[in-house]
Amino acid sequence: xxxxxxxxxxxxxxxxxxxxxxxxxxxxxxxxxxxxxxxxxxxxxxxxxxxxxxxxxxxxxxxxxxxxxxxxxxxxxxxxxxxxxxxxxxxxxxxxxxxxxxxxxxxxxxxxxxxxxxxxxxxxxxxxxxxxxxxxxxxxxxxxxxxxxxxxxxxxxxxxxxxxxxxxxxxxxxxxxxxxxxxxxxxxxxxxxxxxxxxxxxxxxxxxxxxxxxxxxxxxxxxxxxxxxxxxxxxxxxxxxxxxxxxxxxxxxxxxxxxxxxxxxxxxxxxxxxxxxxxxxxxxxxxxxxxxxxxxxxxxxxxxxxxxxxxxxxxxxxxxxxxxxxxxxxxxxxxxxxxxxxxxxxxxxxxxxxxxxxxxxxxxxxxxxxxxxxxxxxxxxxxxxxxxxxxxx
Amino acid sequence: xxxxxxxxxxxxxxxxxxxxxxxxxxxxxxxxxxxxxxxxxxxxxxxxxxxxxxxxxxxxxxxxxxxxxxxxxxxxxxxxxxxxxxxxxxxxxxxxxxxxxxxxxxxxxxxxxxxxxxxxxxxxxxxxxxxxxxxxxxxxxxxxxxxxxxxxxxxxxxxxxxxxxxxxxxxxxxxxxxxxxxxxxxxxxxxxxxxxxxx
Numbered sequence: 221x222x223x224x225x226x227x228x229x230x231x232x233x234x235x236x237x238x239x240x241x242x243x244x245x246x247x248x249x250x251x252x253x254x255x256x257x258x259x260x261x262x263x264x265x266x267x268x269x270x271x272x273x274x275x276x277x278x279x280x281x282x283x284x285x286x287x288x289x290x291x292x293x294x295x296x297x298x299x300x301x302x303x304x305x306x307x308x309x310x311x312x313x314x315x316x317x318x319x320x321x322x323x324x325x326x327x328x329x330x331x332x333x334x335x336x337x338x339x340x341x342x343x344x345x346x347x348x349x350x351x352x353x354x355x356x357x358x359x360x361x362x363x364x365x366x367x368x369x370x371x372x373x374x375x376x377x378x379x380x381x382x383x384x385x386x387x388x389x390x391x392x393x394x395x396x397x398x399x400x401x402x403x404x405x406x407x408x409x410x411x412x413x414x415x416x417x418x419x420x421x422x423x424x425x426x427x428x429x430x431x432x433x434x435x436x437x438x439x440x441x442x443x444x445x446x447x448x449x450x451x452x453x454x455x456x457x458x459x460x461x462x463x464x465x466x467x468x469x470x471x472x473x474x475x476x477x478x479x480x481x482x483x484x485x486x487x488x489x490x491x492x493x494x495x496x497x498x499x500x501x502x503x504x505x506x507x508x509x510x511x512x513x514x515x516x517x518x519x520x521x522x523x524x525x526x527x528x529x530x531x532x533x534x535x536x537x538x539x540x541x542x543x544x545x546x547x548x549x550x551x552x553x554x555x556x557x558x559x560x561x562x563x564x565x566x567x568x569x570x571x572x573x574x575x576x577x578x579x580x581x582x583x584x585x586x587x588x589x590x591x592x593x594x595x596x597x598x599x600x601x602x603x604x605x606x607x608x609x610x611x612x613x
Numbered sequence: 614x615x616x617x618x619x620x621x622x623x624x625x626x627x628x629x630x631x632x633x634x635x636x637x638x639x640x641x642x643x644x645x646x647x648x649x650x651x652x653x654x655x656x657x658x659x660x661x662x663x664x665x666x667x668x669x670x671x672x673x674x675x676x677x678x679x680x681x682x683x684x685x686x687x688x689x690x691x692x693x694x695x696x697x698x699x700x701x702x703x704x705x706x707x708x709x710x711x712x713x714x715x716x717x718x719x720x721x722x723x724x725x726x727x728x729x730x731x732x733x734x735x736x737x738x739x740x741x742x743x744x745x746x747x748x749x750x751x752x753x754x755x756x757x758x759x760x761x762x763x764x765x766x767x768x769x770x771x772x773x774x775x776x777x778x779x780x781x782x783x784x785x786x787x788x789x790x791x792x793x794x795x796x797x798x799x800x801x802x803x804x805x806x807x808x809x810x811x812x
Binding site for chain 1: 614615688693720724752
C-alpha cells in the first residue's frame with residue numbers, strides 16, 4: 221500500500237524531472253513567453269483580482285498582480301465619519317471575517333478613548349471572533365480544495381458548518397455577513413436565549429465533521445500531489461515579507477497575536493498554536509484545519525466561563541478622543557489585522573488605516589509562484605486565502 | 614504581552630551606525646528621512662532591538678508635512694516600536710525605499726505612493742496600485758478634493774480641473790460625474806488607461 225509520504229516523494233521526483241525537461245527545452249528552441257491574464261473575472265481568483273502571469277510552456281516565469289477593482293476608498297471615507305459610524309465599514313473590509321474586523325477597529329478606538337470593556341463583552345467578543353475563524357477557515361479550506369480540483373464537494377461540506385455559524389450570527393445581531401455587531405466599549409446586543417443551546421449543538425457536532433474531512437482529505441493522494449511542495453516559502457523569507465497568520469505559521473514560526481499580545485482576555489483560555497513544517501500549500505491547509513479545532517476548544521471554555529454583567533460600557537455615541545494615535549491588531553483568520561487611528565480631537569478619525577493581512581500576504585506570491593506550473597500558481601493563490609475586499613479596501 | 618520598545622534605546626542603536634539619523638520627541642523615534650533605510654536596517658540587525666518584522670507602513674498627512682509611520686516588531690523579544698519620518702516638502706515628498714531591508718515593504722510603499730504621492734527612491738516597481746496611472750491627485754492627502762457633506766474643507770475640484778467641473782459645495786444637491794443632467798462628465802472618470810491592457 222502506498223503511503224502519503226511515498227506519494228509525496230514520487231510527485232516531487234516527477235515534478236523535478238518535468239521542470240528539468242522544460243528548462244532543457246527552454247535553452248535552444250527560440251520559443252516566446254506567453255502572457256496570460258487570470259482574472260479579473262476568473263473562478264480561481266475568488267473575487268475581482270487579476271494575476272498576470274508570464275508562461276514559458278506551462279512554467280510560470282513571472283507573476284504580477286493587478287488590483288484595485290474593488291477599491292472603495294474606505295480610508296478616505298472613514299475620515300469623514302464618527303468613530304461609531306466607521307464600524308460598518310470594517311465589516312466590508314474583510315467580508316468573510318467581519319467580526320474580527322469589528323473587533324480590531326473597536327480595540328483601536330478603545331485604546332484612543334481609554335475605554336474599559338466589561339468582562340462579559342470580552343467573552344462574547346472572543347466567542348464571535350472564534351466562530352468567525354471557524355467560518356472563515358471553512359471557506360478558505362473549501363475554496364482551496366476547490367482550486368486543487370476537488371470540484372465543490374468538500375467546499376459544500378464545509379459550507380454546511382459555515383452556514384450554522386452564520387445562523388448564530390443572524391440570531392444574535394440580525395446579519396449574517398456584514399455583522400456590525402461590536403461597539404466601542406463592548407458589543408451591541410446581549411446573547412439571545414437560543415444562542416447557547418445552538419452553539420452547544422454546534423460544538424457537539426463539529427468534531428465528527430472535522431474527523432470526516434480529515435478522513436476524506438488528509439491522506440488523499442490527489443491533494444498531496446497538488447499541494448505538497450507547491451508554493452514553498454522559507455521562514456526567513458516569510459518574516460522578511462511580513463507574512464502573517466496561517467501562511468506564516470505554516471513555515472514553522474509560532475507567531476500568533478492571541479498568544480503574543482493577548483487582547484479581549486485571550487490569556488485566560490488554553491489553546492495551542494499549530495504550526496507547519498515545510499511552508500507549502502498543504503501545510504497552510506493543515507494549519508487551518510488544526511486552528512479550527514483550537515477555536516472549538518476556546519469556544520468550549522468561553523461557554524463554561526461566561527461571566528454575567530453588562531455587555532457594553534458607557535461610551536458616548538459621538539466620542540471625541542484626545543489627540544493621539546493607536547495601533548491595535550488582532551489575529552484575524554488571515555493574519556495580523558491592524559488598525560492605525562490618528563485623532564486630532566475631532567469627532568472623526570484624522571487618519572484611519574487598516575493593515576490588511578490579505579494584501580501583505582501577497583507580498584511573496586511572485587516568489588512562491590515562479591518556477592512552478594500555472595496550475596500550481598492557482599493552488600498557491602488559493603492557499604494564501606485572500607479576500608479582495610480587504611486587499612483593495 | 615507585547616511591550617513598547619524604548620525609543621531612546623532605539624535612537625542609540627541607530628545613531629551608532631548612522632550618526633544623527635534619529636532623535637526622540639515625546640517618546641517617539643523620529644528618523645532623518647534621507648537615512649531611513651540604513652537606520653531601520655540597523656534596528657533590524659541589532660540583537661538588542663531585533664525588529665525583524667515590518668508590521669505596518671503607512672503615512673499621515675499632517676497638513677504642514679507628511680509623516681511616514683513604520684511599526685516594527687520583534688518576534689523573539691516580543692516588543693513593538695513605532696518609527697516616524699517627517700517629510701516637509703509637499704511638492705515632491707521623497708523617501709528612500711525600505712524594499713532592500715524588508716521584502717514586505719513592496720506593496721505597502723506602493724499603496725502609500727498611490728494614495729499619498731510619496732515617492733520611495735529605489736523601489737523596483739513604484740506604480741499606482743489601486744488607482745490607474747494618470748489619476749489626478751492623491752486621494753488621502755487632506756487637500757485632495759472637497760466631497761459632498763465633508764466636515765473638513767478641501768479643494769473644490771480635482772487639481773487639474775477648472776472650477777466649472779468641480780464638485781458642488783456642501784449643502785447643495787450633489788451632482789455626480791455620471792449624472793444624466795451633467796452634459797460633460799469630468800474627463801477623469803472617462804477612461805481607465807491601463808484598465809484591461811488595451812494600449
